[in-house]
Amino acid sequence: MTDLIYTISVPFKRKGKDSLKESEFVLALSFDLNWFTPEQAKKVVLEAEKAGLIKREGDIIRPAFDLSSVEPPQGFKPGVLDEEERSIFDRIIERITAETGMDKRKVIALINKKQDELSKLVEIEVSAILIALEHGVALDNLIDEEYKALVNP
Numbered sequence: 319m320t321d322l323i324y325t326i327s328v329p330f331k332r333k334g335k336d337s338l339k340e341s342e343f344v345l346a347l348s349f350d351l352n353w354f355t356p357e358q359a360k361k362v363v364l365e366a367e368k369a370g371l372i373k374r375e376g377d378i379i380r381p382a383f384d385l386s387s388v389e390p391p392q393g394f395k396p397g398v399l400d401e402e403e404r405s406i407f408d409r410i411i412e413r414i415t416a417e418t419g420m421d422k423r424k425v426i427a428l429i430n431k432k433q434d435e436l437s438k439l440v441e442i443e444v445s446a447i448l449i450a451l452e453h454g455v456a457l458d459n460l461i462d463e464e465y466k467a468l469v470n471p
Contacts, residue, residue, distance in 0.1 A: 320408075320412045320415075320422075321396045321397050322362075322365065322366060322369060322371060322396075322412065323371060323383065323388055323412065323415070323416055324388065324390040324391075324394050324396070325347070325353070325362060325366075325396040326362075326366050326371050326372060326381055327381065327385055327388040327390060328346075328351065328390055328394070329342075329343050329346035329347060329350070329351070330381055330385055331385060331390075332346065332350070332351075333346065336380060336381070336385060337375075337378050337379065337380045338378070338379060339377050339378060339379075340363060340374075340377050340378075340379050341377070343359075343363060343379055344356055344359040344360055344363065345359075347359035347362060353395060353396055354396075362396075363379065367379075368459065369409060369412060369413060369416075370382055370413050370416070370417070370456065370457075371383065371412075371413075371416050382416065382417065383416040383417060383419070384419055387419045406443050406460055406463055406464050406467065407442060407443050407446055409460055410443065410446040410447060410450055410457060410460055411425050411426065411429075411446065413450065413455055413457060413460070414446075414449065414450050414453060414455050417453075417454075417455045418453050418455065420453075425449065428449045429442065429445050429446045429449050430445075432445040432448055432449055433445045441464075441468065443464050443467075444464070444468075447460070447461055447464060
């Protein structure tokens, strides 16, 4: 599991709800937990939405993963959550773990196995995308981003 998944899960778990108003979520991250400024908390919401970790229905947000499968470590505090600083590969793994509930090590093992099956003829990110698709994980925005990275190295 990653910091972003843990960060998203904590406000829902603390409030005992599976949906929150965006403003309620932002207040939880900024004032209740004192992890971010309100502006930073809004960026976390946008980043989580981009990563496919939350679903938005108007002003209501819901986790796009099973909350009961996520247990943040005792004393958890989020680290850097800047989308641009995380690799496409990391974001694909994060999406797969969030949507399937699989352990990160298992996901990486599946990706490595796919790399071997393809005789390492494709980039590791492509193998990760294939594993995601095999498990029904939608990656439209990340597929486009990887395609651009492959075409314009």
